[in-house]
Structures are given as structure tokens and as C-alpha cells.
Amino acid sequence: MKKLALLLGIYVFIGGMAEADAQCRVYEKVSGINYSGNPDGGKHIATISNGRVYEKVSGINYSGNPDGGKHLATISNGRVYEKVSGINYSGNPDGGKHIATISNGRVYEKVSGINYSGNPDGGKHIATISNDRGYEKVSGINYSGNPDGGKHVITTSGCDATQTAAGVAAYLLIIRE
Numbered sequence: 729m730k731k732l733a734l735l736l737g738i739y740v741f742i743g744g745m746a747e748a749d750a751q752c753r754v755y756e757k758v759s760g761i762n763y764s765g766n767p768d769g770g771k772h773i774a775t776i777s778n779g780r781v782y783e784k785v786s787g788i789n790y791s792g793n794p795d796g797g798k799h800l801a802t803i804s805n806g807r808v809y810e811k812v813s814g815i816n817y818s819g820n821p822d823g824g825k826h827i828a829t830i831s832n833g834r835v836y837e838k839v840s841g842i843n844y845s846g847n848p849d850g851g852k853h854i855a856t857i858s859n860d861r862g863y864e865k866v867s868g869i870n871y872s873g874n875p876d877g878g879k880h881v882i883t884t885s886g887c888d889a890t891q892t893a894a895g896v897a898a899y900l901l902i903i904r905e
Contacts, residue, residue, distance in 0.1 A: 751794050752776040752887035754895035756903075757880050767860070768883040773903055776891045779803045780822075781898045800902050803894045806830045807849075810902055828897040830890055833857050834876075835897045855896045860884045862896030 755763070755770025762769035775782045775794040782790070782797025789796035802809045802821040809817070809824025816823035829836045829849040836844070836851025843850035856863045856876040863871070863878025870877035882899050884892045 750886055752891040752895070753795075753885045754781075754887075754899065755883045755885070756899065757882060767885050768880075770883050773882075774800070774895060774898060776803070776887060776895060781808075781894060783898075783903055801827070801894070801898050803890060806890070808894050808897045808901075827901050828854075828894075830893040830897070833889065833893070835862075835893050835900075837897075837901060854900055855881075855893070857889060857892045857896060860887065860892060862892060862899070864896070864900060 754774040756773045763771050777794040781801040783800045804821040808828040810827045811824050831848040835855040837854045858875045862882040864881045865878050
């Protein structure tokens, strides 16, 4: 019985380690280019691990970070906080600036001085997620067949819904700009 308990303990420990090491990867959908072997032929642009978003920067390795990426944002309680160099937003996770709120499969941008009534945190609806894909809400354009008529901009691998939403928020509000 002791051997069985020991084996079970080792199995649980190793299983927990494997789960902790699992990383979410974000791929940009690039029109006309296929990055072979990646989901939807997308370009690997970010990794999400332990509630943090890391941008994959070509030619630079940020030692100790997943995939050698640069720490861009932190995800906490359905909100995305941008890590701004040299500025500390007191009381926010990692001292980041609140840039987006995630609610019911949608991403809302936190716009200073503007309140979009009825939306979480008064944010502007900028994206919708469905399964492992992120769709940008483009004003005046309807991409037929896509959730909320949005444009498919990212695909994720190994991510949950919150990570996918944070990935599309980081892509639209930080990486693409």
C-alpha cells in the first residue's frame, strides 16, 4: 500500500509539473504568408505563461522568460495590464496600466475619458473570441460568418478562453501598434 501511495504521489507531482510548464502560444494571422507547422499558418508573436504575456522579439532573447520573450502584460481577474517601462501604476498587478477587460468572450478596451455605457469597465468592444481564435471588431465592416462579424487576427495553441482573449488584447493594443 505504501508503494502505491508513493507511486500516486510521484504521478501527481510530475503531472502537476507538466501542467505548470504548459504554455499558451499566440499566432498572428498574416495575409498571404503561411508559417508552416503553426496553427492557421500564423506567425508566433507571443507566449502566455503564469498570467503574463511575453512578446516574441526576433533576434533578442530575454533570458529566463518563456520563449525568450519580452514581458508585455499581466492578466488578473479578467483584466489586462500593460507593463509600461519606467511607470508604476500603484495597486495594479506588476504596476501595469489597465488597458482591457475580458467578459463573456469579448474584449473591451479601457479608453481614458470615455465611457461606453453598458460595457464592462465602460470599455469599447474591440474583439471577440471563439474557441482558439481572436476576431477584431472593425467598425463599418462585417466579415460574414465570423463571430460579431469580426476579422480573424490571431489563433492560439494551448490556451484557455481568458488567455486567448488576453492574447487578442495584447496583439491589438500593444504588439500591432
